[in-house]
Amino acid sequence: MIGGGNTAVEEALFLTNFASKVTLIHRRDELRAEKILQNRLLKHPKIEPLWFHELEEVLGDDNPKGVTGVRVKHTKTGETQEIDCKGVFIAIGHAPANELVKGKVEMHHGEYVQVEAGSTRTSIPGLFAAGDLTDHTYRQAVTSAGMGCMAALDAERYLAEQDD
Template identity: 50%
Template sequence: MRKVVVLGTGPAGLTAAIYLARANMQPLVIEGQEPGGQLTTTTDVENFPGFPDGIMGPELMANMRKQAERFGAEFKRGWVTDVDLSQRPFTLTVEGDGQVETDALIISTGASAKLLGIPGEKEYMGQGVSTCATCDGFFYRGKKIIVVGGGDSAMEEATFLTKFATEVHVIHRREELRASKIMQDRARANEKITWGLNRVPVEVVPNENGGGIKGLKVRNKATDEIEFVEADGIFVAIGHKPNTDFLKGKLEMDELGYLKVQPGTTRTNVPGVFACGDVQDKEYRQAITAAGTGCMAALDCERFLEGSATHDWSQAL
């Protein structure tokens, strides 16, 4: 029996764990399949406050974990496959490790970037391949970049990256873009953006001498020929998927699977269950915003457990 369990060890979950542990709540943190979250696949993090010279993503997450452990947070490696939120205490089923009961639950399982599934993509993630323009665009100042995708996110990232790159080449598998007209018009009006439509990514091509990439192989759907597009960086912008499959039918979520929280809080529609980080944020998806909501979740949770929450839980989302 636990007072509070935190699911996930990205910036949101670890920040929540730090605050809860300092409040003597003795949180149990279940790490999941990707301990440390998406930052463990990032190299230099230069936009997290407090590190003027930047910090490596894995190091930042390791430091957050040490800080939580210092105050008494307990960590368990495992993957929650099912939850019973119909009554308190809540029951969590951990794959290969039985069940855990808890009075309160903080969900910070994040969202995973959708990938292309082609050779070289995962191998060079953080070394020429990225899924976050606002995180990594700065590193490609004065260089050539490829953006893969045809939706609003891809157009937004392509436009943003023109602040740094000399050229941004958009690769999309169809002849028509899926993005809204206003986003398409904005991208097409940008002289730095070039287009490779009706082309399917085939393989990320590394530099022969090691260190980074030199471009992307694509298949021209009209001719079925393989073409090579030179680039120093490839940004995959085909969307994100929140890690909420195990919560379907248990908590309210939007049509994409992101958990709904009551505005200005981290409270879900089930009293005692809180959501923070990318699992409930499809807009910003930054380490610092995730950490901020992790703090909010810990405070919301602490007040709930102390019986001082004044919120009317019957209020609809």
């Protein structure tokens, strides 16, 4: 597991249900995750943190196709090492895919598309946005799907109004 926030720690703990050993690789020596999660992680017998390291390369085989390990680099010394593993999970943050509209519509929190409260209208008439692209708080499948439905209805109404 690569990362040090809530997602990385939660997923590392979850992986212990299936894996005999989980290595949590983090580029610092302290975690951003909530204290209660940190405590659970640090005392878990199957989890080993590897501090001051970042992922350099995922190693794998073609036949059969799959991950065989990772090459990681020490963030201070630059020294690299390879660790055998069967899976790599990356939880190092979230960046909305906004290339299509960046610089063209009003944004919030730097990179999320701003929509009017209670609607999916953006700052451009006729352009509607929904889901993770607009939402830095919930970012869930069900909230995104709900907003998708709202956007479809908003778009339909917008088009109907154009016909009037």
